[in-house]
Amino acid sequence: MIELRNISVSFDGQEVLSGLNFSMKSGEFVYLVGPTGAGKSSLLRLLYMDLKPDAGTVHVAGYDSERTKTRDIPHLRRKLGIVFQDFKLLEDRDVYDNVAFALYVTNTKRSDIKKRVLQALAEVGLTHKRGQMPHELSGGEQQRVVIARALVNAPSLLLADEPTGNLDPHASSEIMELLRKINMRGTAILMATHNYDLVRKYPARIVKLENGKLFEVELKEKP
Amino acid sequence: MQIGYIIREGFSGFKRAKLSMFAAVLTICISLLLLSTFTLLAVNANRVVESLREKVEMEAFLADFLNPAETNALRDSLTVLEGVREVRYVSKEEAAEIFKAEFGEDIKRVLDFNPLPASIKIHLKDGYKTAHKAEEIAERIRTMRGVEDVIYRKTLLEMLDRRATTLMWIVLGIGVFITISSVFLVANTIRLAIYAKRKIVQTMKLIGATKSFIRLPFLMEGLMQGFLGGGLAAGLLYLLFEYVGQWIASDLSDFLKVEMIAYGLIVAVGCVLGLFGSMISIRRFIGESVVPQ
Numbered sequence A: 001m002i003e004l005r006n007i008s009v010s011f012d013g014q015e016v017l018s019g020l021n022f023s024m025k026s027g028e029f030v031y032l033v034g035p036t037g038a039g040k041s042s043l044l045r046l047l048y049m050d051l052k053p054d055a056g057t058v059h060v061a062g063y064d065s066e067r068t069k070t071r072d073i074p075h076l077r078r079k080l081g082i083v084f085q086d087f088k089l090l091e092d093r094d095v096y097d098n099v100a101f102a103l104y105v106t107n108t109k110r111s112d113i114k115k116r117v118l119q120a121l122a123e124v125g126l127t128h129k130r131g132q133m134p135h136e137l138s139g140g141e142q143q144r145v146v147i148a149r150a151l152v153n154a155p156s157l158l159l160a161d162e163p164t165g166n167l168d169p170h171a172s173s174e175i176m177e178l179l180r181k182i183n184m185r186g187t188a189i190l191m192a193t194h195n196y197d198l199v200r201k202y203p204a205r206i207v208k209l210e211n212g213k214l215f216e217v218e219l220k221e222k223p
Numbered sequence B: 001m002q003i004g005y006i007i008r009e010g011f012s013g014f015k016r017a018k019l020s021m022f023a024a025v026l027t028i029c030i031s032l033l034l035l036s037t038f039t040l041l042a043v044n045a046n047r048v049v050e051s052l053r054e055k056v057e058m059e060a061f062l063a064d065f066l067n068p069a070e071t072n073a074l075r076d077s078l079t080v081l082e083g084v085r086e087v088r089y090v091s092k093e094e095a096a097e098i099f100k101a102e103f104g105e106d107i108k109r110v111l112d113f114n115p116l117p118a119s120i121k122i123h124l125k126d127g128y129k130t131a132h133k134a135e136e137i138a139e140r141i142r143t144m145r146g147v148e149d150v151i152y153r154k155t156l157l158e159m160l161d162r163r164a165t166t167l168m169w170i171v172l173g174i175g176v177f178i179t180i181s182s183v184f185l186v187a188n189t190i191r192l193a194i195y196a197k198r199k200i201v202q203t204m205k206l207i208g209a210t211k212s213f214i215r216l217p218f219l220m221e222g223l224m225q226g227f228l229g230g231g232l233a234a235g236l237l238y239l240l241f242e243y244v245g246q247w248i249a250s251d252l253s254d255f256l257k258v259e260m261i262a263y264g265l266i267v268a269v270g271c272v273l274g275l276f277g278s279m280i281s282i283r284r285f286i287g288e289s290v291v292p293q
Helices: A040-047 A070-079 A095-104 A110-123 A139-151 A169-184 A196-201 B003-016 B018-054 B068-079 B092-103 B107-111 B131-142 B154-195 B198-206 B211-248 B260-286
Strands: A002-011 A014-024 A029-033 A055-060 A080-084 A157-161 A188-192 A205-210 A213-217 B058-062 B084-090 B119-124 B147-151
Touching: A002 A040, A014 A040, A014 A213, A029 A040, A029 A169, A029 A196, A040 A055, A040 A157, A040 A188, A070 A080, A070 B198, A080 A139, A095 A110, A095 A139, A110 A139, A139 A169, A157 A169, A169 A188, A169 A196, B003 B018, B003 B211, B018 B154, B018 B211, B018 B260, B058 B068, B058 B131, B068 B084, B068 B119, B084 B092, B092 B107, B119 B131, B131 B147, B131 B154, B154 B198, B154 B211, B154 B260, B198 B211, B198 B260, B211 B260
Parallel strands: A029 A188, A029 A205, A080 A157, A157 A188
Antiparallel strands: A002 A014, A002 A055, A205 A213, B058 B119, B058 B147, B084 B119
8 A cells, every 4th residue: 555665855955754664554554653843744745745755766555656747646646535634624615515526626427426425424424514614613523524525535545644633632532433434444544643642542553753764663652 | 627617616716705806806897997998099099190191182283284185194194103092183163163162252353364273182092191102102293294283281291100100109108018017917916816725726736636627717717707807897988988978078979989899809808817817826826735835
């Protein structure tokens, strides 16, 4: 699903990732932890190809960074679900249209769009809020809309960058339950997080990003 | 690409961002009002110059010794002369009549004879009513047998030539200035509206929308803004020229005459302005990274 080989990335001459290797299988759930500024978001950006590595190769969902052309990047992103700490909803349209947008871009038939959007909204428990605008929702609800949008195209890999970062503990648990449910159905999830309590509560493979490299971490102590 | 989606999205812009949409429509409308009013003035200034030229007539006075056959031959050779549109023979008697009409006296009674020569009035073709070309024709006619003299309003033509050139440069300068200002004004208003949607554009890219998928609804929106702005400007100008103008100054009705096709043209220019404004603006934002640095 993901294969990173000898990845190096630097910003303004400062190396953020250096000779990094990482692989992840289909259907896996992996936490990506590490201090702020360690490069977790940069690593995720490499995966949805908003960033090109200075050296090394990124393989993700059948695409690789050396051969993928700029015009093919949207096609890769349609295969991924991406969830952010700051939600990144389309603020100018309602919940239904936010989720439907992911299907509009893939040229899905209108009748299918309706069915699939309502299914995705039902899955995150927000069918009744389909007509609300994003700013009318709580943080937890907004993140559930983002997850519904990420799910609606049935992605094989979901990338989550601090998905609970802006949420209270209760909403965070709800999001984690949802992510676990999605993972159990076969979608691989790579989740960058700071929230070690959640990592303990929902155990899975943990990789820690430190000094530009990734290390496997056991759960026994604080990662 | 779903055409229905693009059209729906284009229209949704009116609902989602009413204020910026209104600003764009109004800006396009004001720009077009400026451009159209200026164009009308320019066209009419040119029309005034041309109508003055139209009045310039050449007259070749004939010697008394010409017999009717020679006069006819001369008239025929003038008719085929390059630059001549039409000629009209004025006999000595007609000249006396004209004199009488102008001065109120019969010259034959004052002088006991008619000193006025017969003449041929010559109308020049449009492109030949300049001081230089008219003088060339006059010179050729003067060399013809039986022509005593050729007169025309040379100084008026010289003055029109000078003024027309100055006028043309002034009109061109102001026209270029207004056009460039309008394009910048419209592009800037649309850019501000699109800038406000910058985050939305980045999110769309993150979800896997291609550049053209993002761009087309914006272009559709720009086109509709242009159509509305153009329509509004055309409507206001129509009211202004057809009703208010006539009511305030009916003497200026010729000056304020606008062909119906001009209103269609204003709407078309509005569409082009809206389309290009959004094309320029969206290009800037669509290439940015999806995660602002």
